[in-house]
Amino acid sequence: MAETRWLDEREQRAWRSLMTMQDGLAEFTERQLRNRCGLSGADYQVLAHLSEAAGGRLRSFELGELLRWEKSRLSQHLGRMQGRGLVTRERCRTDQRGAVVVITGRGSELIEAAAPQHVADVRAALIDHLTAAELETLATIGDKVRDRLAALGRDGLSVAAVDGAVAGGGQLERDDGAPADHAG
Amino acid sequence: MAETRWLDEREQRAWRSLMTMQDGLAEFTERQLRNRCGLSGADYQVLAHLSEAAGGRLRSFELGELLRWEKSRLSQHLGRMQGRGLVTRERCRTDQRGAVVVITGRGSELIEAAAPQHVADVRAALIDHLTAAELETLATIGDKVRDRLAALGRDGLSVAAVDGAVAGGGQLERDDGAPADHAG
Numbered sequence: 056m057a058e059t060r061w062l063d064e065r066e067q068r069a070w071r072s073l074m075t076m077q078d079g080l081a082e083f084t085e086r087q088l089r090n091r092c093g094l095s096g097a098d099y100q101v102l103a104h105l106s107e108a109a110g111g112r113l114r115s116f117e118l119g120e121l122l123r124w125e126k127s128r129l130s131q132h133l134g135r136m137q138g139r140g141l142v143t144r145e146r147c148r149t150d151q152r153g154a155v156v157v158i159t160g161r162g163s164e165l166i167e168a169a170a171p172q173h174v175a176d177v178r179a180a181l182i183d184h185l186t187a188a189e190l191e192t193l194a195t196i197g198d199k200v201r202d203r204l205a206a207l208g209r210d211g212l213s214v215a216a217v218d219g220a221v222a223g224g225g226q227l228e229r230d231d232g233a234p235a236d237h238a239g
Numbered sequence: 240m241a242e243t244r245w246l247d248e249r250e251q252r253a254w255r256s257l258m259t260m261q262d263g264l265a266e267f268t269e270r271q272l273r274n275r276c277g278l279s280g281a282d283y284q285v286l287a288h289l290s291e292a293a294g295g296r297l298r299s300f301e302l303g304e305l306l307r308w309e310k311s312r313l314s315q316h317l318g319r320m321q322g323r324g325l326v327t328r329e330r331c332r333t334d335q336r337g338a339v340v341v342i343t344g345r346g347s348e349l350i351e352a353a354a355p356q357h358v359a360d361v362r363a364a365l366i367d368h369l370t371a372a373e374l375e376t377l378a379t380i381g382d383k384v385r386d387r388l389a390a391l392g393r394d395g396l397s398v399a400a401v402d403g404a405v406a407g408g409g410q411l412e413r414d415d416g417a418p419a420d421h422a423g
Contacts, residue, residue: 059354059355059359060359060362062361062366065375065378066366068374068378069366069369069374069375069377069378069381070361070366071381072377072378072381073365073377073381075307075381076384076385077265078307079307079384079385079388080388083388083391123259171243174243174245174246175243175244177246177254178246179391180384180387180388180391181380181383181384181387182250182253184383185383188376189376189380190250190252190253192372192373192377193257193376193380194249194252194253196256196365196369196373196377197256197257197259197260198256199365199368200260200264200364200368201256201259201260201263203363203368204263204264204267207363207364
């Protein structure tokens with residue numbers, strides 16, 4: 056039976072820090088976008104990608120790849136954005152494989168108004184407070200995770216199986232019998 | 240009128256890398272938990288905190304603080320978990336301010352089975368592939384963001400206001416007029 060390698064203190068601190076940062080940044084940027092522009096973070100991402108594409112147009116599957124969203128999630132979200140007049144969808148004349156998503160005038164206005172404030176939020180919460188070395192390390196870590204997740208996706212779900220090991224509580228750090236003050 | 244400071248290439252790379260890492264890690268760990276244990280990531284967090292508390296019990300507001308969740312989100316989620324037999328809620332005898340949340344036997348079994356697999360996932364996707372220096376930098380960045388978000392919360396929503404600046408597209412990098420291949 057494989058012994059579970061719980062996270063040590065340093066590993067636990069890094070993992071918890073990343074999780075808390077994720078939650079905090081998402082909550083902050085979502086709230087700012089919603090209060091000031093009436094956009095969700097997902098709306099923002101869609102409009103940003105479209106506004107950067109030639110002619111404000113992208114094939115549906117291309118947009119899905121840029122966002123890394125599942126097809127059903129993309130389709131549902133675009134339906135809602137179309138209902139709000141932010142995008143339209145056209146059938147592609149030269150290819151039967153999917154629709155073309157086009158940003159509307161209203162969508163363009165919203166993203167152009169939102170973008171300067173969003174970048175200011177990103178600077179205020181994160182970017183302006185990191186050193187050049189920290190920026191570089193963050194990008195390096197992101198690259199490693201991307202490569203690992205791609206490999207894990209290829210290998211299926213079996214990678215993290217731990218044969219029959221049922222131990223400890225929910226904590227990820229070493230289980231020394233004492234209640235821990237943080238969770239995984 | 241304040242000029243928008245778009246992200247430069249290095250800043251853009253770090254920000255995009257963090258966003259993609261967040262999405263990828265959340266998607267991977269959620270999928271693994273759901274497929275193997277029938278737990279969402281949110282379920283896991285709740286059960287992990289309770290399993291680490293003395294007697295498997297926490298005051299509702301304490302749990303909310305550990306999770307950094309809004310009261311309404313916590314209440315709705317605990318209602319669903321109670322319906323599934325994972326937690327119970329008791330009125331607190333000594334204090335009228337709120338209920339006590341208690342992990343059930345079923346909840347304990349699930350988190351004990353899930354934890355070794357979850358820590359293996361976290362190792363496989365991230366922790367085992369970082370150097371000691373990278374782990375340290377990640378924790379340092381997380382601390383900086385936590386402090387900044389706390390300060391921004393105190394200062395309200397005005398911090399990131401950019402007076403009347405409406406410029407560029409949705410991209411966060413410098414706007415040089417050319418379509419960019421990535422979004423904020």
